[in-house]
Amino acid sequence: MSVLKPEFEKALVEALSQGLPLVKRPYQAIAKQIGCSEALVIEGIQRIYQRGDIKRFGVVVRHRKLGYRANGMVVWDIPDNRVTEVGKCMGRYEFVTLCYQRPRRLPDWPYNLFCMIHGQDAEHVKQQVEFIAEQCGLQDIPRDILFSGRCFKQRGAHYSMTKSAPQQASVYG
Amino acid sequence: MRQYSALEQRLLNDFQHELPLSPTPFADIAKSLGVYENTVLENFRRLQSEGVISRVGAVFKPNRIGASTLAAMAVDEDDLEDIAAIVSEFAEVNHNYERFHHFNLWFVVVANDQQSLQNTLDTIEVSCGYKVLDLPMLKDYFIDLGFQLQWT
Numbered sequence: 001m002s003v004l005k006p007e008f009e010k011a012l013v014e015a016l017s018q019g020l021p022l023v024k025r026p027y028q029a030i031a032k033q034i035g036c037s038e039a040l041v042i043e044g045i046q047r048i049y050q051r052g053d054i055k056r057f058g059v060v061v062r063h064r065k066l067g068y069r070a071n072g073m074v075v076w077d078i079p080d081n082r083v084t085e086v087g088k089c090m091g092r093y094e095f096v097t098l099c100y101q102r103p104r105r106l107p108d109w110p111y112n113l114f115c116m117i118h119g120q121d122a123e124h125v126k127q128q129v130e131f132i133a134e135q136c137g138l139q140d141i142p143r144d145i146l147f148s149g150r151c152f153k154q155r156g157a158h159y160s161m162t163k164s165a166p167q168q169a170s171v172y173g
Numbered sequence: 174m175r176q177y178s179a180l181e182q183r184l185l186n187d188f189q190h191e192l193p194l195s196p197t198p199f200a201d202i203a204k205s206l207g208v209y210e211n212t213v214l215e216n217f218r219r220l221q222s223e224g225v226i227s228r229v230g231a232v233f234k235p236n237r238i239g240a241s242t243l244a245a246m247a248v249d250e251d252d253l254e255d256i257a258a259i260v261s262e263f264a265e266v267n268h269n270y271e272r273f274h275h276f277n278l279w280f281v282v283v284a285n286d287q288q289s290l291q292n293t294l295d296t297i298e299v300s301c302g303y304k305v306l307d308l309p310m311l312k313d314y315f316i317d318l319g320f321q322l323q324w325t
Contacts, residue, residue, distance in 0.1 A: 019228025022218050024210060025196055042194050045231075055232045056190035059217075065225045066185070067174040073272060073279075087314030099315040102243065102308040109245075109276070109306055115315075146279075149271030153261040153280075 004044055008036065012044045016057075063097075068118040070147060072125040074132075075111035077104070077142040083113060089136035090115050095128050110142065122147055180208065184216055185225070192229065234313070240290040241283040242309040245276040246301065253277060256301050265293045276306060 004012075011034045020026035027045075028038040048054055063071070078086050083101055090113075091099040098116040115132075119125035125145065133139050177185070183206060193201040199217070200210040220226045248256045253271065260280050261269050269280040282297075284290035298305045 013231075013233070016231040017228075017233060019221075019230035020192075020198075022199075022214055022221065022229065024199060024214070026198065027194075027196060038196060042196070045194060048231075053234055055234050057231045058189045058192040059185060059229050060227045060232060061185055061189070062224060062227050065174075065223070083312075084314075087312065091314040096315065099313070100310045101312040101314070102310060105306050105308070108247075108304075109308070114243075114308075144274070146272040146274045146276075149273055149277075150257075151268075151270040152257040153266060153269040155267040 004047055008034065008040075008044065009048070012041065013048070016045065016048075016054075019060075063118045067120055070119045070122045070125045072117050072119070072122070072129065072145045072147050074115050074117055074129050074143060074145050076113040076115075076138065077110045078113045078138075080112075086136050086138065087113060090132055093128075093132060093135075095119065096132070111144065180206065180212070181216055181220065184213065185220065188229075239283055239285050240287045240309075241281060242290060242294070242307055244280050244282055244294060244297070245306040245308065246278045246303040247276045248278050248301075248303055250277070256303065259300050260297060263293060263297060265290075266297075 012030070015030045015033060021029040023029050025038065027041045031038045031041045034041070045054075045057070049057070076086070087099055087101060090096055095117055096115050097118055098114070100114045101112060102114055104110055104112050117125050117128050117132075119128055125147070129143070129145060133141070133143070184202070188202060192198050195201055197210070199213045203210040203213045206213070217226065217229060221228070246256070246260075257269060257271070257278055260266055260278065263282070265282050265284050266280050267283055269278070271277055272279050282290060282293055284293055294305050294307055
């Protein structure tokens with residue numbers, strides 16, 4: 001098998017994004033759902049992994065439930081020639097859970113680097129932001145922290161392949 | 174927040190990436206922790222039913238399939254719930270939430286391609302009567318190694 005068949009891959013991606021069945025032979029259980037062998041499921045996962053499409057594969061925890069109640073989206077206006085350096089610097093801290101470059105939309109929106117920071121409370125998040133600013137040399141860089149309020153809709157971080165619908169990969173786009 | 178046992182803490186913290194790809198991944202985990210396979214499974218099932226774990230599975234890279242963006246609107250505070258409800262109606266919107274800022278409504282829009290993404294954003298703008306800020310991801314700097322939990 002040199003290339004994964006699209007239907008097989010789609011079914012596999014859907015099964016993986018929903019989560020493994022919590023049974024002794026989870027890959028076998030997925031294989032039964034899809035209608036193929038356990039070995040093919042494992043090989044398929046390895047291929048998707050090798051292609052670089054899986055960020056990680058394991059236990060996905062809900063931070064809120066574990067006492068990390070505050071979630072701040074921190075936005076920075078980084079000079080264009082420093083974005084890569086700064087992005088790499090931020091991306092390596094364990095309390096940073098996302099770090100994306102996005103376009104500025106002047107004059108409404110001057111920020112071009114976004115990172116997500118989880119903390120036990122707002123104060124904790126602010127401390128982490130201060131720490132990152134020091135570590136990455138960003139004390140003089142304009143920034144803002146947007147704390148989250150009500151959640152109006154959340155459709156889980158998994159691919160939805162049931163309709164003609166969009167297949168989503170990240171809750172943060 | 175309840176107290177988590179030493180085993181639960183390790184199950185939550187130590188297996189956020191590189192789940193074994195052997196036929197019996199939970200037995201492998203059990204072996205590495207010196208406990209029974211059934212104990213591992215029972216703990217994971219309980220943590221999942223409590224909602225502490227959303228799943229044991231894969232986190233995919235964003236933007237691999239289809240087109241997506243993060244969008245924001247600066248909505249009058251009094252209108253926020255009504256406007257949020259309109260935005261949530263769109264099937265292409267999969268996450269829609271408030272943030273405390275002048276731009277107070279943030280949502281993720283996902284579509285099959287760039288053109289239908291743009292159409293959706295235009296329709297949302299017209300339906301809501303507010304300008305939409307379109308902030309697609311340009312580059313991802315984050316290497317997801319899971320989330321180091323601090324048990325204090």
